[in-house]
Amino acid sequence: MNGVTIHQVAEAAGVSASTVSNVLNGRTDRMQPATLARVEQAIEQLSYRPNRAARMLRTGRIQVIGLIVPSVANPFWGALARELEAVALAEGYHVLLCNSERDPARELKYGEELLADGVSGVVLCSSLPSLDHVTPLLKRGLKMVAFDRAAQAGDPPSLASISVDNAMGAELATRHLLDLGHRRLAFVSGSVNSVNRRERLRGFRSALEEAGIDPAQGVVWPGAATSEFGDKESAELGRSAARELLSAPEPPTGFVAINDMCAIGVCRGARDAGLSAGREVSVVGFDDILLAELFEPPLTTVRQPLPEMAAETFQQLRAHIESTSGAGRSLLIRPRLVVRESTAAAPVGGLGAR
Amino acid sequence: MNGVTIHQVAEAAGVSASTVSNVLNGRTDRMQPATLARVEQAIEQLSYRPNRAARMLRTGRIQVIGLIVPSVANPFWGALARELEAVALAEGYHVLLCNSERDPARELKYGEELLADGVSGVVLCSSLPSLDHVTPLLKRGLKMVAFDRAAQAGDPPSLASISVDNAMGAELATRHLLDLGHRRLAFVSGSVNSVNRRERLRGFRSALEEAGIDPAQGVVWPGAATSEFGDKESAELGRSAARELLSAPEPPTGFVAINDMCAIGVCRGARDAGLSAGREVSVVGFDDILLAELFEPPLTTVRQPLPEMAAETFQQLRAHIESTSGAGRSLLIRPRLVVRESTAAAPVGGLGAR
DNA sequence: AAACGCTGGTAAATCGATGCAGTGAGGCTA
DNA sequence: TAGCCTCACTGCATCGATTTACCAGCGTTT
Known part of the structure; x- marks a missing residue:
């Protein structure tokens, strides 16, 4: 383990842990520039990284999204996984990989695990005609975007869908x-x-x-x-x-x-x-x-156009994560011959x- | 969020949280069968799942392994990712996906993030002649196994390597x-x-x-x-x-x-x-x-033989995770024409x- | 000078699971 | 029946970051 805690940083900077926390979370607007500088320097010197577990325990969320694909051994899904991971990484998220083998039961099981893991959201790649099997997860608060499956009448309203036309x-x-x-x-x-x-x-x-x-x-x-x-x-x-x-x-x-x-x-x-x-x-x-x-x-x-689709998917998911409002916007991407x-x-x- | 905590389970079962924790962690040997049954029933009824963040905060570890591949869009690595994920899932681990694009700097950065995330271990797929760039991570306690790269003279001794011959x-x-x-x-x-x-x-x-x-x-x-x-x-x-x-x-x-x-x-x-x-x-x-x-x-x-290699890789990694002993065993798998x-x-x- | 608001912070409670130290009930020995 | 164990659990401190409640100091208003 790393071992450096927020308290050690606070001590080194001569402030309280709360102040360090404020710096970490960007609440620096009402802060003395000198204090801010001291804190930042202490973070640098100790090469401090916040403990994700502790952070998550408080906030209930982790900077991870789940990706459920039929099988990443399939080149199409492999390519998507790579694109999506790149987009997510750029925004500070990691990607947890799940292979459903197109089995609804596995999709559900993965969803439950991901929910318990406290992931921020899930990209579900499933072309099953009905997504009824995941509605319990949505009800329990899992943020989800469907990929490669155009929105269908009867889909849960909170589910955004990204697909090529x-x-x-x-x-x-x-x-x-x-x-x-x-x-x-x-x-x-x-x-x-x-x-x-x-x-x-x-x-x-x-x-x-x-x-x-x-x-x-x-x-x-x-x-x-x-x-x-x-x-x-x-x-x-x-x-x-x-x-x-x-x-x-x-x-x-x-x-x-x-x-x-x-x-x-x-x-x-x-x-x-x-x-x-x-x-x-x-x-x-x-x-x-x-x-x-x-x-x-x-x-x-x-x-x-996978890069574009991956970027859209991530943006939709993040919008969904950050807003509490229910409805998801669905998109049809224009393909090219x-x-x-x-x-x-x-x-x-x-x-x-x- | 799920919302069901260990205390609610404890209350429902008429026991203390510690007892529930004991059940969760398999310390059931000295327990009255009746008590065990009550706890299990309460867990079932409330569909309780332990909060991983809290668990990790205590134990410092999470049931996740990192997989660093050059690019999962490459069919070979996609196939490995799928096999490894299947093996890991069967043992209760999830897989965090990282695409290094064969860049040593990215390999290192991913390693640091994974360490901060508290993952149990990492499978590094890198055929770079030298793995010196990751030794700082090993020193800081990251458990690692190298895949698709036979052990080399001069490799860090704590690094196991799995490769085809x-x-x-x-x-x-x-x-x-x-x-x-x-x-x-x-x-x-x-x-x-x-x-x-x-x-x-x-x-x-x-x-x-x-x-x-x-x-x-x-x-x-x-x-x-x-x-x-x-x-x-x-x-x-x-x-x-x-x-x-x-x-x-x-x-x-x-x-x-x-x-x-x-x-x-x-x-x-x-x-x-x-x-x-x-x-x-x-x-x-x-x-x-x-x-x-x-x-x-x-x-x-x-x-x-990817399935076999993936299984071996995971077993090696888990051995490494569970034991504190240093040296990793390296394996050369026999290929087939x-x-x-x-x-x-x-x-x-x-x-x-x- | 008392009341008030604002600034720039601090102390302490909190999140949920863990695991050690502890406890009371009951049994066994001398 | 005192003394000591074992059993089968419970109480509580703990992990590290966040956040709420609060406070001292200062300037302004009335």
Whole structure:
């Protein structure tokens, strides 16, 4: 342990502990400059650091936020964790890491622990359709912001939500394929009932409609009835989707994948079928994970601007922490299409012409 | 805040706070079963959770460990973070996440903060050749274990180190290529002076020697003089290494890459040169990140058994926390070669025959 | 000169859990 | 029955920072 207490500082500066406390907490406005200087010098000399436990015991709060993600082994969540930690650190907060594995029970358990730990707030990354399981925590005073999940009707009012505009992202992706001349499009989703999936599917359909194509023409690959959410599963799903869709009559030439891992799987499935992404078929991903740029071919994808989103998330959470007022403000961040090499002009006459 | 204190529990159970404290801390041996039951029931009914701040103020310790990684956005560190968090959680510890960006100054600053926070211990993931910058922390009583860095002569004696046997891993990789008939081998390293790189290079050379090949025959690509360590940089470096090496006279046919991202870059560089990994050239990676299996071609690589390593790391750290004795035990974990499709028999006559 | 307000501080109570020293009841020995 | 133990708990000081209550000193007002 460090061992230097506020009293030792007070003694060294020739003042009382209260005065040192006032300095530490910025209540220096009505203070003699000389006293202030003495205290600051004493703090410096003893290299005093306030004991967080004692501080928290009084204030009931600690400069720590909890981050609950499905799994930080997933590159998207890893990248978020890094960004959020950087923002938090700059504001004097530390980040406690929790991997929920997308299990509501674990999300709840983590929430309870974090509450008991006295964390200032929690960023919950959960795309479960309902967040009812955490309302007891909110009632008990836990400050929370939901990330990567747009606000839903019926959500607890005190819960702010930060998310990319999933519908817009899918629209951007779909429109890009349409602009390249693709007319047979497929929407490949690697996960079951999440809010994001529904939104992206909605964007896909509305882009088709806007282009005068019957949305029913868009092929939707619903995914197997798997409960697995991992990267490997996403990629495998994309692969089998591509293989199956491409061996059907009138196969699609453009693919909108639910995320980048799924898009990678689609590219591999296309190769299995003797076609290649960026030539005969076009594939658009979602997220723009680091790998998207490194893959062969480099993926055209919808970028979630993580640094900006992380900063917004933290600001929302802090606003929530500092104010006692209830309602949280929700934000939809505008995504951006990053065009790389997995998309190209549609082959003349479609794949039937090969 | 929760609001339920130990005194309320005590009152509800009709005992003193001390007795509740005894129950909480497992000192139940001399206790009447009936009393124990009453206390436990009261805890249950009030859904009481001990206030960690108060507990820490008394004991000076908190059930939290710090994890300092270069960047959790890197899939390897993300995977470790997840494994370690799982192990820690099972033992009742939480994990505080820190991204050092491989900056010794940041490592030190995080260490100081963690010490002030009263964390039980820290896992430091740093492959810097010297850990001198953290010795002041160790002196001040911080319990620390180094991960992914074999113990070095001159390391502080109280520092345990957990690492894969890097030399053995590189030997496995190299021997595999030799067994496939490759005779012109290159060692491609994407990073500068780290302990791991040196060890892996040593393994590469000793495998050559063992096969009766002059180690000087092995081409070592030293990497550009970059200070960047990111994934993107690793991959880019692999790519330019492959392009350059393959356009030289008598190009190598087998590549040992410093890690999987670098191996992926080498594969792309080979393609740039009109060759493909798993056919004309063979590439072995290191780490076995998730992506290794998903890449095209799936990478042959040296696996670091992360779950096992994470478990060992945590056990070492806890031993260190619980005992006051100084010396830490260091461990070298045996890696395993995972053969996939990026390696194949050497082309007859080498690449000159094409 | 008494009453009042303001300044620049101090002393002491407080937060909740911990763990040692202590206590009373009951049992056992001599 | 006095003396001594053991059992099974309780009382209380303690950790370090915060914060409330308070006070002395000084100038101003009435």
